[in-house]
Amino acid sequence: MATVSAESLAAVMAAIGNDRLSGYGVLVRLGKPPAAQGTPELALYPTLHRLEAVGRLRAGWSTDSSGRTRRLYRRS
Amino acid sequence: MLEPDANPSSSPDETPLPAEIDEYLRRLGAGLDLPAHVRAEIASEIAGHFRDSIAAIESEGLEGDRAAREAIARLGNPTELAAELISAHRTTRRLLAGAAGGVLHATLGAAGGWVLGIAIVAAALCASAVVTGTLLRPPTEFVFASLPALRAALAGLPMVTALLAWACCVAAFVAARRGVAVSTRISRRTPAVVRRIWAAAGFALLFVAAVLMVSAPQNLVSVLSLLAVPFVFATGALTSSTPRVSLPRRKVVAAIGVLAILSASFARNVPAWSGPPPDVADTPQAHAAQLREFDRVAPAWTYIDGHPVLVEGGGLWGSGVITQTVGVWDFDPSSSGAAAQALSQFKDVRFEAWRAVRFDASLDIAEWIPDPAYSAPYATAPADFNDVQFGAGRAQAEFDVGHVRTTEWIVFVTGIGPDGRRYRLNEPEFNMGGGPLESSFTGTIWQWLTAST
Numbered sequence: 001m002a003t004v005s006a007e008s009l010a011a012v013m014a015a016i017g018n019d020r021l022s023g024y025g026v027l028v029r030l031g032k033p034p035a036a037q038g039t040p041e042l043a044l045y046p047t048l049h050r051l052e053a054v055g056r057l058r059a060g061w062s063t064d065s066s067g068r069t070r071r072l073y074r075r076s
Numbered sequence: 077m078l079e080p081d082a083n084p085s086s087s088p089d090e091t092p093l094p095a096e097i098d099e100y101l102r103r104l105g106a107g108l109d110l111p112a113h114v115r116a117e118i119a120s121e122i123a124g125h126f127r128d129s130i131a132a133i134e135s136e137g138l139e140g141d142r143a144a145r146e147a148i149a150r151l152g153n154p155t156e157l158a159a160e161l162i163s164a165h166r167t168t169r170r171l172l173a174g175a176a177g178g179v180l181h182a183t184l185g186a187a188g189g190w191v192l193g194i195a196i197v198a199a200a201l202c203a204s205a206v207v208t209g210t211l212l213r214p215p216t217e218f219v220f221a222s223l224p225a226l227r228a229a230l231a232g233l234p235m236v237t238a239l240l241a242w243a244c245c246v247a248a249f250v251a252a253r254r255g256v257a258v259s260t261r262i263s264r265r266t267p268a269v270v271r272r273i274w275a276a277a278g279f280a281l282l283f284v285a286a287v288l289m290v291s292a293p294q295n296l297v298s299v300l301s302l303l304a305v306p307f308v309f310a311t312g313a314l315t316s317s318t319p320r321v322s323l324p325r326r327k328v329v330a331a332i333g334v335l336a337i338l339s340a341s342f343a344r345n346v347p348a349w350s351g352p353p354p355d356v357a358d359t360p361q362a363h364a365a366q367l368r369e370f371d372r373v374a375p376a377w378t379y380i381d382g383h384p385v386l387v388e389g390g391g392l393w394g395s396g397v398i399t400q401t402v403g404v405w406d407f408d409p410s411s412s413g414a415a416a417q418a419l420s421q422f423k424d425v426r427f428e429a430w431r432a433v434r435f436d437a438s439l440d441i442a443e444w445i446p447d448p449a450y451s452a453p454y455a456t457a458p459a460d461f462n463d464v465q466f467g468a469g470r471a472q473a474e475f476d477v478g479h480v481r482t483t484e485w486i487v488f489v490t491g492i493g494p495d496g497r498r499y500r501l502n503e504p505e506f507n508m509g510g511g512p513l514e515s516s517f518t519g520t521i522w523q524w525l526t527a528s529t
Contacts, residue, residue, distance in 0.1 A: 023121060045157065
C-alpha cells in the first residue's frame with residue numbers, strides 16, 4: 001500500500017495555493033511525471049481526501065459552462 | 077462555484093466513458109467499503125479525472141482505447157486505490173464525530189419516537205376499548221372470566237408501566253435507526269459494522285437500565301414489556317438500511333372505518349353478558365365454605381348470633397402499601413356494648429396480612445381465601461383501639477407489600493382469648509365487594525425476579 005508522506009501533503013497544499021482545483025488540476029500543477037514530484041498519481045486522491053478529512057481542505061462539486069461536473073478543492 | 081453539499085448525481089450526465097474505464101470504476105467501487113453516498117462521490121470524481129486525463133493523453137497523440145489504457149496505467153491499480161481512499165476517509169476525527177453525532181440524533185429520535193409511541197399506544201387503547209367493548213365483548217369477557225390471572229395482569233399500576241414500555245419501544249426503534257444513519261454518514265465506517273456496534277452497545281445499555289435501574293410497578297406483563305425495549309432497539313439498529321415500510325394509508329383508514337361501523341352495529345345486537353363470577357361468596361353454602369378457609373387462620377370468636385367482634389372500616393390498596401381499618405361492632409362511647417366487652421378480654425390483638433388466592437366454589441361462585449400454601453401471615457401489626465388518630469373503637473394498620481410479587485391480600489384481626497388460644501375477631505368482607513386488597517410490586521426487574529412471592 002502506498003504511503004502519503006508529509007512532503008506529499010505539503011506539495012499538494014502548495015499546488016492548490018489559493019485556487020480551487022480539481023484532482024486532475026492539482027496533478028497538472030504538480031507537473032509531469034507526478035512521481036518525480038513525490039506525489040504518485042495513485043496517491044493523489046487519497047492525499048486530497050485525507051487533507052479534506054482532517055479539515056485542511058474543503059471540497060465541493062461545481063458544474064462549468066460546458067456541463068462538466070468536477071469536484072474542486074480549496075484551502076479551508 | 078464551490079458547493080460543498082452539491083450532489084454530483086444531480087448534474088447533467090457526461091459523455092459515455094470507454095468500457096475499460098467503466099470496468100475500472102466497477103472494480104474501484106467494489107473495493108470501497110464506504111457508505112453509498114461516499115462511493116458515488118468517489119466514482120464521479122474518478123470518472124471526471126479519467127475524462128481530463130484521456131483528453132490530455134489524446135492531445136499527446138494517443139487515440140481511443142490506447143488513451144484509456146494509458147490513463148488507467150497512470151492512475152494505478154483500482155483495488156490499491158480503493159484501499160488508500162478507505163484509509164484516508166476513516167480518520168479518528170470522523171469516528172468521534174460520527175459517535176457524537178449519532179448519539180445526538182439518536183436522542184432527538186428518541187424524543188420524537190416517544191411522542192409517536194404515546195400516540196400509537198393511546199390510539200391502540202382506544203381501538204382496543206372500542207373493539208373489545210362491542211364486537212368482541214362476549215369472547216373478551218369469557219376469556220377474562222376463564223383466566224382471572226390475565227385480567228389481573230392487565231389491570232392496575234403495572235399495566236401503566238407496560239404501556240409506557242411500549243411507547244419506549246417505539247422511541248428505541250426510531251432512535252436506533254437515526255443513530256446508525258448519522259454515525260454511518262459521518263464516520264464513513266461500513267454500515268454493517270456501525271449497525272452491529274449500535275445494536276450491541278444500545279442493547280447492553282438499555283438492558284442494564286431496564287433490569288437494574290428502572291424502578292416501577294411490575295408484574296409479568298410489565299417485565300416482558302420493559303425487556304422488549306433493548307431487543308427493539310437492536311432490531312432497529314440492525315435493520316436501519318431496510319427501506320421504510322409504507323402503509324397503504326387509504327386501506328388502513330378504510331379498515332378503521334369499517335371496523336367502527338361494524339362495531340357500532342354489532343353492539344346493538346350483542347347479547348347481554350352475565351359477567352364473570354362474582355368475587356365474593358353470595359350463597360350460604362359458598363359463604364360457609366369461605367368461612368372454613370378463614371378458620372385456618374384462627375377459629376372465629378363470635379359474641380352473639382354469629383356476629384364477629386370487629387367489622388371492617390375501610391381500606392386503601394392498589395400501590396405498594398395496603399391499609400386496613402376495623403371497628404368494634406357495637407362500640408358506643410357512652411356505654412361499651414357486648415362486642416367491646418368481648419374485645420377487652422383479648423390480649424395481643426393484631427392485624428395479620430395473609431396472601432389471598434381465588435377459590436372457585438362452583439361455576440358461578442368464586443371466593444377469596446387465605447392462600448393454603450402458607451401457614452403463617454406475611455406480616456403482622458399491633459391493633460391499637462385507643463389511638464385517637466383513627467377514632468374511638470377503631471384501629472388501623474399499614475403493610476408495606478410493594479416488594480413481594482403477591483398482589484392480593486386478606487387482612488385479619490386476631491387476639492389471644494381468655495383460654496389462651498388465638499381467635500379470629502373479624503370476617504373480611506372484601507372492600508366494595510370487589511375482591512381482596514390489591515397491591516402492586518414496585519421496583520426494578522431484577523428486584524422483581526429475585527423477590528419472594
